[in-house]
Amino acid sequence: EDKVVQSPLSLVVHEGDTVTLNCSYEVTNFRSLLWYKQEKKAPTFLFMLTSSGIEKKSGRLSSILDKKELFSILNITATQTGDSAVYLCAVEARGSQGNLIFGKGTKLSVKP
């Protein structure tokens, strides 16, 4: 059975800290891994990763994929209160018609 496991499930940090969120997966015929950020309402897309070892970066956020060890990390440097959200990891399998398997998410709280 395909699955995605995120850790930790919740995390509290102070502004300025650096955080690392983890996502491990087991999926038949892996195609891509995606990260989403969910604040109050709809998840919003952050990154899509398909190749091992290639870092994707957007501002203070970065992510990398390890297809051998079947995991990805999402790093956030110099955290701000606006980074408080649930971060969702999802995996797409080949032939899945675009269906994504989501992890349960990591709830990040950034304190001033």
Place this chain on the structure above:
Amino acid sequence: NAGVTQTPKFQVLKTGQSMTLQCAQDMNHNSMYWYRQDPGMGLRLIYYSASEGTTDKGEVPNGYNVSRLNKREFSLRLESAAPSQTSVYFCASSALTSGRIDTGELFFGEGSRLTVL
């Protein structure tokens, strides 16, 4: 700049009542999805439609039906609501081409919070 629009945003039902959640997208996307999100469970796929005229079951389809009315609209129907269907429902769409998400991006609606008493 609408993107994906869901209605209603909130609904309270009694057990056994029926209702339909509506979803429309204006991005000319081929693929549309219905997910439910429960505390501690993440997002789980109910049904999806890879293209106009096709629908398929996802992970948790029991108790639901869907209709892909046209390329823009994808509705989710609860025929006889149960308390276990209390959840937040998200509609999403993607630019699916050749069987894969073109950019990896799902565009989500803002969610519909459904409570079944």
